Structure formats: structure tokens, C-alpha cells
Amino acid sequence: MINDEYFLAALRLASGNDPIPGHVSAAARDAYGLRVPGAVTAAPGECAAAGGVRDGEGSHLVRFVTADLTFDLEVTIGDGLIDVAGHISPNPGEGALIDVKTPHLTLSRRITPTGEFAVTGLPPGWLSLVCHRVGQKPVQTRWVRIRP
């Protein structure tokens, strides 16, 4: 299975048979730098479809869930850039912050008392959100790719 292949590849690498190209190491370091230590990962979940609305097409909806948090995201594509609006339930409480991350930048926003947040003008591409709550582990969504 795939894990065996990884294991064999790791053995080959470790024995020095197969030196790692420089750009691979650099990419690995970059990817490692994107992790949020100790974060709980929120996995994609099912979105409820809307009915009875006079809207010809829904916008881009994504949902991520953990045992105790649900992230609802809506991505709108404008003139080449994207706006992200979202809602976290149940409300993560006083002092909670949301980080909207792309591989190159992190934008921090306060979550409104009703659990909503928004960022605008992001480049399309990979996107992940981290919810920081007071006195609890951060929760990070999986990376999702938004295509323009």
C-alpha cells in the first residue's frame, strides 16, 4: 500500500542512495513552517443546500467540522481576487480570533459576537483558517484550494 511505498522511499533516502534535491527540502521547510503547533484539525463536512431562494447559482460554500466547532465559509470571487466570509458555531467566546492563512500571509480578524468574520482581497489559491480561543487548543481547518 501507499504507506509501504513511503516507508521504502524513506529507507532509500536514509541510506543516502537518493539524495534529496535542494528545492524539495526547501519546499518541505516551507510546508512545515505553515503548521500551527498543537492545533486540532477541522475536516471538510457536508454543506446544507438552500432551497426556495431566487438565486440561480449558489456561491462557493465550504464547511469544516471538529467535535466541538463548525466553520462555515463562503468564498466570493470578484475581479481576480477573493473575499472570504464565514461563521463559527457555537460562538467561540470572548477574545477569540480567526487567522485566515495563505501560504504567504496570515490575516488576523476579530470574530463578531454573532460568530462571523470576513476578509477581502485575497489571491485565489490555497487557504486555511485557524480559530484561536482563550485557554483552549487552536483549531485549524484543512487547506482548501480556491480556483479563480
Added chain:
Amino acid sequence: MSATPDPPGDRDPLVVAAEAAVMRSLVDPDHALQAGRFVLAAARRARHPEAEAVALRAIALAARELGDLRSAEHHLREAIATEDAPPERVAQARLSLVSVRTERGHPRQALHVAALAWSHLSPLDRAKLDTQRAVALARLGRHQEAIAACDRALRVLVTAPGTIDDRRFLAGGLLNRGLVHSYRGHWDAAMRDLTACLEISQRSGLRHLARLSAANLPFLAVRRGDIAGAFKHYREAEDTLFGFPERLATMRADFAGALLAAHLPGEARAMLSLAVPDLEASGAHVALAEARLKLAQVELLTGDPHRARQVAEQAAAELAAQDRTSWLPLANEVVLRARLALEPVTPALVAELVACADELEDDAAHLEGAAALRLVAAEAALALDDHPTASAQLARLTEHAEREEPWAPVGTRLTSLAAEPARTPDIPVPVRQHALALEASLQEDATGAFRAVRTGLSEVSERVETFDDPSLRAHAARAGERLAAFGLGLAVRGGCAREVFEFAERWRAVAAPSHACSPATPDRVRAGLGSGALVEFVADEDALLAVVITGERLALRRVGEVRAVKEAIVRLRYALRRRSAAPRRDPEVCDVGNVEAAGLEVERLLLRPLLAELGDGPLVMVPVGALHTLPWGALPCLRERPVTVTASAAAWVHAREVALSGRGGPPVVVAAAGPALAHAHAEVANVLACHPDGREVPGRTKAVLEALEAADVLHLAAHGVFHARSPLVSGITMEDGSLMAYDLLDIPRSPGLVVLSACNSGMSRAPVEGAPLGLPGAFLAKGSSCVVAGLVPVRDEAARALMSMFHELVATGLPPDAALASAAAKTGETGFACFGAGSRPLY
């Protein structure tokens, strides 16, 4: 392939069969590939080196047409290496290898291959070789020589016997020359050559070559300013090139380059994201490097300087590996502009920007880009307070511009020279005028700076006037965007409300539909305001400001930060959409508090700084940027207050005049319901019951378009779709398809009041201010004075309740803006807005 047209009967049947396969390769590559393999096997069995070499060449040409450059090169090299093959057959294989080597990224080697072939070719074959050398020369940036090679070749080919192969190279030579013309920006010459190529290849049954020339039409159409036509050509080319992935990808990449030049980076990005993987897969290194460079430019323009820098560096490495040094400054420009966006300005970076502008200037094809980059270098120098460097760079942009001599005695000049500056073709007018304005403001000559900006904007206006299509007008106007921003910044720093208002209106008029071009003075605005107020929003870089005009005052107020307001609007729209999409009785989402809180936040950021000025009468809002997407009715402080949204003060004055000229008597009301909605027909019945002279028409596009010609009021209850990327494709869903904004460009007139009871039907995107593109703008441009439409998704049932009440109120004599405000307050459905001028009652 031979230049001696012997009757086939006297010639070796194997060679004849192999040559037939060569001839077929362009017309039917799949079949030619089979035939070539068959002849090759036979030739090898018969030990016939000439037939073997020709068959290998046929296989190679077919493989190339099918997008497999590696296989093409492999078979051509085999043909060249065929033992005992006649030298002219080897030379012909080299002739074909020239373009394959070029496309695989080795134009220099291709020229070497051509030199080896030359001496063994007949004069006619030499002409054919010249058409192929031209491609390599063009890739190396040697455009003059490429054109000369084509000219020479075409003179010979025009008088050739006219075998299919002769015609193929004639058409191919025209194609190549047309492409070089287009590299040099000679669009009309390019169009001439490509059209001739298309004609010859269609007449000769060279279907594929016909497709190739057709594939360049999208690109050329954009360069000539016909974007709608370009997309039509693109769709045709997409169909005809199906099954030729490399050609399709190259076409998309070329098209993307043109879209990029036409200020459509979003469209260009979509094309390139389709093209780059296909080019990688087919090993077309030359086209790939160019596509990657364009992708880097797009990444920069769409706000991702990190990616732009990475992609540009990769493109630069690929271009350098292909010896294409003339392209390197373009890649370097992207890297430097990306660094400028990511890093603080340093003297070293300014020096690099200047050096890159100098390098770009060495190539005639890049003069405009060089000028634009020089302006950026001057601005960067100013950010460091390095006035000597800035002045030196500005001087290079303005040295040919004639200025009004400030010391000329009055009366000695008959005309103002500044109004008709000398044309220097290499420096785009907006760039030159921007440089003049910067020079003037460095000398603290505000009057001169404003004059330079105005002159530049009126030049842009003239170019905009050559287009009818609103999206083309808007995109053509973008050429003046940075210049306008500079002028607005000057006005804002001057702090005079009247000046800011005049300037904002001047810029909005550049792209506006022609009816809204006559300027509106504050006094003309006041004449129609009564007890109300007009608020014209402007964005000066990151700052949002507003000019407020009331009966007594004209004030300039700083509102706040563009980004904070935009995010608050995104949150409000999201809350409204969640509420409309929620399964009913879901208390978590149906909580009206979310919408209320989000509305209060927008209000706090956007209107609190202005409330003291606004009084309590009706409001006219002139949005900027994200404010075009704001459902004003959802702001608690505007509850029950009439609000009209307009593209500019001038557009509002015009719409009011249209409304006042309306005829007397009860209005003719026409209503139609779209498909797949439970409440649309009931809504139409309710609406018609409010008016004495009302009738229903079928919910089909033709019936609705016909109704537009006679009705005073049109009401549509249907699904709506908004396309941010191509706003004129946005439409209302009828039974037989979408009634799009595009469909309204040709109608003779439009009813005074249009009510679109549909989601998102009031949404617009404004590539430039003054010309929001969408359904409301399309109706207003055709003579409607007021459009009521939705800015967010609305629930079917809620729309029916709101609209029934709205029409009841209109029928009692309330003007549309007041009727909408009142109906929204009573039903709680706040997602609709009133566009144009809504203050005149219909009864």
C-alpha cells in the same frame, strides 16, 4: 515534395506513397501517421532509403500536428540519419526540423539546422525553408529579419506550381508573417495576412491550417479592441482545435496575453490556468516559457506578488536556457514590481527599476512597458525623497511633451498647446501626463498638475468614445486609472470639497455611458435634491471619503478605511445570505440579530461620520468599489428612508430629467414570471392587481424584450444570476434561457420603471468608477429612470410579500424610492435597492 511535378506514373511508387503521406499530414494527421508507418515498413523491407527518409518525415509532421513534438523530432532525426538517403531529402527533413527545434526551445540551433539544409534545396524549397526560419528569428526577437525572410519566401511561393504543399507553405508563410506583425503591434497588417492565410487554406482544404489562422483571431480581436468578438472567436477556435491540446493551449496562452493587455487579468488568469499544464505536458518549452511569464504578470496584477515573483523567476530561467535574452527584461520587470509590493523601497531597488526600464527601452516592442516602469521608478525614488533621481526619470518621460509656456504674454498664443500635446508614440499618454503632473506637483504647481491630469483623462475619454460595448468602454478607461487616482489624491490633499467633487465626477464621466457624460455641478444637483442629500463616495488609496451635497452645504468628510468598510459589507452580505438560505425555524441562523449587528457595524463605519450632514430627507448614494454591493436598506439607520443608488451625480441628474419627461395618464404595467419558483406567478397576479392598466406576458425572453418597447413599468419575478467576472452575462432566468444584460445593448428603449424581483439582479461590478456593469446599468443606459433590484439572495415568499406591498404603495402615489423603503420596513426584506432616480411618483 519534389519541385519537379513529374506525373506520378513515372515515379517510384514507394516515394509517391511516402510523399502522399507528407501531403496528408496537415490535412489529416491521424491518417498520415498510419500511412507513413505503413510506407516506412515497406521501404525498409525494400531497402529504399529515399522512401524511408520521406516516410519518416511524414510521420514526424503528423506527430507534430498531433502535438507530440518529441516524437516529431525523433523521427526527423531518424530521417536525417537515414543511410544513403539523397541529400535533398535529408535537407527537407532538416527544413521540417527547423520549426520543431524552435518550438522545443532552441531557436538558435534551429537556424543552424536551416543553414545546413540550405545548399541542398531547390529555390522553391528554400522559400519554404525561409518561412520556417522566420519563426526562429521571431522567437529570438529578430523581427525585422523574420519579416524579410517571409517577404522573400512569399514572392517565390505566390508563383509556385500550386501543389497542396506549395499552398500549405504559402498559407503558412502568411500565417508566420502575420504573427510577427502582431508581435510588433501592427494589428492591421497581421489581420490582413491571417485573413489571407485563412482564405487560401480554406480554399485548398487545408482545414488544419485554416484552424491555426482562425486560432489567432481571438488574440487579434482583443488587440483591436473587440473583446466580445474575441470571445466568440475563442469559442469557435476551442471547438475546432479540440483534439490538438498543444495548439489549443498555445491559442489560450496567446489569447490570455491579449486579455492581459486589455486590463482583464481575471480572464487572462483563467485562460493561463488551462494552458500552462497542457503546454508542460506537450513539451512545448517556448510557448510554456512565454505563458509562464504572462502568468507571473497576472499573479502580480491579481494581488499575489509572492507567486508572481516565483513564477517570473522560473520563467526567466527557462527563457535564459533558450537564449531568449530579449525577453529577460520582461521577467525581471515582474520580479522588481513584486519586490516593490513586498519590500520597503531602497536606493538599490530604485536603481534596479531604472536599469530594467533602460533595458526594456532597447527593444522597440517594449517601449510602452519601459515608460510605465520608468514612472514606477520615479515614484519609488520620490518615496525615498530622492528628488534628483525622480526628476531625471520624469524628464525622460516628458522631454517630448510640449508644455504651455507660462511666460508667454497673453494674446500671443492662439491655441493652448497643453490641450494638444505633441504625440510621442512610444510613451502612452496617461504615463506621460502622469509624469508631467508629478513634475508640476514637485514644483508645487497644483494648477499645472491638475491641467496635466485633465489633459490625460480627456485623451483617455477620446479612446473610450470609440467603443459602444459598456464593458469595453470600462476596460479602455482603466488605462487612465492611475492618472485619475493621482489627480484625486491632489484634490483630496487640497481639501476643497468642490474640487474633489468635480474631479470624482470628471473621472466617472470617462467610462460612463454617453448620456451621463455632461458634468453635473453642485448647483444642478441641488436643484433636484429638495430636503435630501447626495453622498458621493471616493477612494483615495486606502482612505474612503465622501462629498456630501445638501440644499445648504457642500462638505468633504473622511469616512474611514476602505478595507474595514469592505469587510463589514462582506459580513453583512454574508449574514443576509445565510438568513435567506437557512432552513426555516433554524434559530441559530434565522437569528435576525446577526443581520442587525452586521448592518449596525457597516453603519458605524460608513455613515456615522456623515450623519450630522445628512438631514432626514431622501438620500442619493454614489458608491465606490465594494459599496456597489451594499444593500443600503439593511442599515438600521436608513430604515423607512428613501435611498437611491446612482453611478455618478451626472447620471442621477440625467435619470431625474428622464423621469420628469414621462407622459401623463396611468402607466402601462407589464409583468412576467420565470420558471421553477412557487410564488412568482402569484406575485405577478398581485402586482397586476394594483394597477389599472396591467397585463401579464409569458416568461420568455422574446416576449419580455417586446414588452420593453411599449411598457412604462416592467416587473419580472424570477431567478437571477450575477457573474462577477463577466457582469454583462448576468441575467434573469426566463423559461427559454437567460435575459442577459448583453441582450439589452440593442433594445430601442426601456420602461421608466423596471422592477427585478430576483436575487443578485442589482449587483454590479465596476472595473472603473462611473460605469458599474450589470443589469441596472444596462436598463438605465436604455432610458429607464429607475430600476428596483435585489443585491442578495431573497426567499421566494419574502420577495412576493415585499413586491406586492411595493406596488400597492406605488399605486397610491408614493415615489419608488419611498415605496421600497416603506415596504422593506413592513416586511423585513431589506435586500433590494432603488437605482437611477426614484423620487418621482408614477401616479
